[in-house]
Amino acid sequence: xxxxxxxxxxxxxxxxxxxxxxxxxxxxxxxxxxxxxxxxxxxxxxxxxxxxxxxxxxxxxxxxxxxxxxxxxxxxxxxxxxxxxxxxxxxxxxxxxxxxxxxxxxxxxxxxxxxxxxxxxxxxxxxxxxxxxxxxxxxxxxxxxxxxx
Amino acid sequence: xxxxxxxxxxxxxxxxxxxxxxxxxxxxxxxxxxxxxxxxxxxxxxxxxxxxxxxxxxxxxxxxxxxxxxxxxxxxxxxxxxxxxxxxxxxxxxxxxxxxxxxxxxxxxxxxxxxxxxxxxxxxxxxxxxxxxxxxxxxxxxxxxxxxxxxxxxxxxxxxxxxxxxxxxxxxxxxxxxxxxxxxxxxxxxxxxxxxxxxxxxxxxxxxxxxxxxxxxxxxxxxxxxxxxxxxxxxxxxxxxxxxxxxxxxxxxxxxxxxxxxxxxxxxxxxxxxxxxxxxxxxxxxxxxxxxxxxxxxxxxxxxxxxxxxxxxxxxxxxxxxxxxxxxxxxxxxxxxxxxxxxxxxxxxxxxxxxxxxxxxxxxxxxxxxxxxxxxxxxxxxxxxxxxxxxxxxxxxxxxxxxxxxxxxxxxxxxxxxxxxxxxxxxxxxxxxxxxxxxxxxxxxxxxxxxxxxxxxxxxxxxxxxxxxxxxxxxxxxxxxxxxxxxxxxxxxxxxxxxxxx
Numbered sequence: 001x002x003x004x005x006x007x008x009x010x011x012x013x014x015x016x017x018x019x020x021x022x023x024x025x026x027x028x029x030x031x032x033x034x035x036x037x038x039x040x041x042x043x044x045x046x047x048x049x050x051x052x053x054x055x056x057x058x059x060x061x062x063x064x065x066x067x068x069x070x071x072x073x074x075x076x077x078x079x080x081x082x083x084x085x086x087x088x089x090x091x092x093x094x095x096x097x098x099x100x101x102x103x104x105x106x107x108x109x110x111x112x113x114x115x116x117x118x119x120x121x122x123x124x125x126x127x128x129x130x131x132x133x134x135x136x137x138x139x140x141x142x143x144x145x146x147x148x149x
Numbered sequence: 150x151x152x153x154x155x156x157x158x159x160x161x162x163x164x165x166x167x168x169x170x171x172x173x174x175x176x177x178x179x180x181x182x183x184x185x186x187x188x189x190x191x192x193x194x195x196x197x198x199x200x201x202x203x204x205x206x207x208x209x210x211x212x213x214x215x216x217x218x219x220x221x222x223x224x225x226x227x228x229x230x231x232x233x234x235x236x237x238x239x240x241x242x243x244x245x246x247x248x249x250x251x252x253x254x255x256x257x258x259x260x261x262x263x264x265x266x267x268x269x270x271x272x273x274x275x276x277x278x279x280x281x282x283x284x285x286x287x288x289x290x291x292x293x294x295x296x297x298x299x300x301x302x303x304x305x306x307x308x309x310x311x312x313x314x315x316x317x318x319x320x321x322x323x324x325x326x327x328x329x330x331x332x333x334x335x336x337x338x339x340x341x342x343x344x345x346x347x348x349x350x351x352x353x354x355x356x357x358x359x360x361x362x363x364x365x366x367x368x369x370x371x372x373x374x375x376x377x378x379x380x381x382x383x384x385x386x387x388x389x390x391x392x393x394x395x396x397x398x399x400x401x402x403x404x405x406x407x408x409x410x411x412x413x414x415x416x417x418x419x420x421x422x423x424x425x426x427x428x429x430x431x432x433x434x435x436x437x438x439x440x441x442x443x444x445x446x447x448x449x450x451x452x453x454x455x456x457x458x459x460x461x462x463x464x465x466x467x468x469x470x471x472x473x474x475x476x477x478x479x480x481x482x483x484x485x486x487x488x489x490x491x492x493x494x495x496x497x498x499x500x501x502x503x504x505x506x507x508x509x510x511x512x513x514x515x516x517x518x519x520x521x522x523x524x525x526x527x528x529x530x531x532x533x534x535x536x537x538x539x540x541x542x543x544x545x546x547x548x549x550x551x552x553x554x555x556x557x558x559x560x561x562x563x564x565x566x567x568x569x570x571x572x573x574x575x576x577x578x579x580x581x582x583x584x585x586x587x588x589x590x591x592x593x594x595x596x597x598x599x600x601x602x603x604x605x606x607x608x609x610x611x612x613x614x615x616x617x618x619x620x621x622x623x624x625x626x627x628x629x630x631x632x633x634x635x636x637x638x639x640x641x642x643x644x645x646x647x648x649x650x651x
Contacts, residue, residue, distance in 0.1 A: 007579075007580055010580060011317070011577075011581070011582055014580075015320045015324075018324070022342075025342065029342075031339075034610060035612065036606065037610075038336075038605060039337070039339075040339040040341055042602075043602075044326070044327050047323045047326040047327050047594075048327060051320055051323035051327065054319050054323065055320060058314070058320065070579045073370065073373060076368075076369045076370075077575060080372065080547070084547065084551065084567065085568060087551050088564035088565060088568075091551075096552070103547060103551065104544040107372075107547055110369075111372050111373045111539075111540050113538075118540075118541065122544060126545055130548065130549075134552055138200065138556075139203075140556045142552075142556065
């Protein structure tokens with residue numbers, strides 16, 4: 001318990017900032033036009049304005065009340081994000097099977113039970129399944145594995 | 150064309166081998182997904198959305214819909230057996246379902262909920278078949294201002310009635326509208342918020358957005374949960390499965406009451422199956438001769454909400470398919486699946502694509518029958534699904550997400566979008582912002598903008614057109630009342646909280 005509601009202070013603040021940024025960047029890059037002939041900017045800039053207003057509406061009352069803040073699960077957040085980035089980097093170069101292996105291995109680090117055997121079995125099983133479903137079943141063009149050098 | 154010709158067209162389309170296969174896949178997946186706590190129907194539908202690029206639109210919609218109503222059947226299983234609701238709508242089933250399981254009546258509870266789900270679903274489909282043509286008829290007479298007003302009403306209702314703070318939901322709708330506006334403007338082809346990134350000029354893909362927001366963020370939040378479950382096997386002996394005469398007698402009326410209530414709630418914007426099931430529980434408790442049995446294993450408290458949420462699942466398709474206006478985020482995904490196939494949802498859908506419309510509707514019958522077959526005799530098999538360790542399950546879901554988004558366009562950029570929205574979704578979760586309104590805003594935003602701009606062109610920039618046209622004005626008046634009510638009840642709660650602090 002904190003003496004201010006930091007959760008809504010952060011959330012409301014982020015929304016207010018995002019809304020303001022949308023309005024400013026929109027005004028810089030697009031024409032707003034008139035009601036009769038609306039420019040491309042009219043709708044998104046209005047939405048940005050309303051977003052900034054609701055963000056402030058969340059932010060201000062949060063100043064005057066106590067609140068709690070959820071703990072961030074850093075470990076799964078980092079490992080799972082990293083596993084997806086690695087998949088995106090490996091897939092176009094080396095093909096699907098190495099990408100799956102890397103994803104499974106990295107993503108598994110996000111929790112407590114880590115066993116190399118289960119990683120290998122899971123990734124082989126998933127490679128087989130995706131070959132059957134996506135390649136044979138749906139007829140998509142996917143490179144299973146290759147060596148680019 | 151009369152109803153019987155339509156039924157015939159629909160059945161012949163729904164019963165082709167391909168469509169039957171995708172219906173089976175949909176309902177099976179739905180059952181499994183509904184049971185696993187944490188993965189809801191939105192996540193499952195968005196994961197399967199990319200696959201629907203590669204199959205026919207009818208089959209695609211049949212499968213996605215199967216997942217949607219299938220989760221309602223499966224959702225109650227986890228509630229009853231483990232006291233863990235698989236979906237929000239089935240949270241009610243915990244209150245009396247779990248006590249029944251502790252009394253050794255789990256089998257009976259599951260069988261009766263399957264029956265209640267089937268009856269509720271059937272009533273919902275009947276109403277869908279009868280009312281959709283009428284609603285579409287009305288819809289044909291509506292112009293852009295009416296559609297805009299209807300969408301405003303839908304968005305306000307969906308964010309105001311759902312749980313949590315209205316302002317937070319409302320902010321999420323705005324974020325959705327802004328994100329939905331990214332890309333080239335449809336009238337002037339000017340890039341909007343594209344930051345000179347060529348991939349962004351096509352806009353953010355719904356698939357990548359939904360998978361990030363609902364798939365990846367969900368996995369990050371739940372990766373460290375370990376699934377340790379203990380289920381008493383004696384609950385599944387034949388004697389325990391068969392409901393007693395008394396249990397059956399006590400269930401009939403509540404099932405029909407629940408189905409009736411659910412049908413109404415499902416068709417209205419904003420009130421989906423969750424609210425239907427909570428309300429129906431409250432009603433059963435009020436009309437019961439002995440309300441003290443509730444919470445201790447009263448069968449009415451399990452079957453009525455279950456009938457209600459299944460009926461609501463089906464009638465939710467009435468505004469979605471006959472007007473093209475989704476009442477919830479999941480329905481927005483269904484619409485998006487149609488749009489991706491180049492089909493414009495709206496009142497003309499029924500006359501232009503009768504094969505698709507009636508095929509999908511008739512597939513609901515097949516799906517519901519399949520679900521009874523899948524659920525009643527095979528309860529034991531599904532219970533084993535609950536025992537799959539999550540640390541094997543979630544890497545598999547991630548792989549599926551990645552391949553799915555990549556093959557939708559064969560562009561790695563989509564994976565980066567998934568990651569961005571995954572991290573955003575997790576942040577919003579930590580900050581207690583609801584994510585479903587964002588998706589709703591994303592899908593409805595471009596449609597609203599189009600109707601707004603068209604109305605303004607026709608009325609020569611006169612905003613009064615929305616109020617002066619009778620139907621549009623009425624809808625906006627309802628919206629205004631709803632908004633006032635939301636603000637007033639929020640203010641009252643705030644006053645009570647302040648009073649409690651003193």
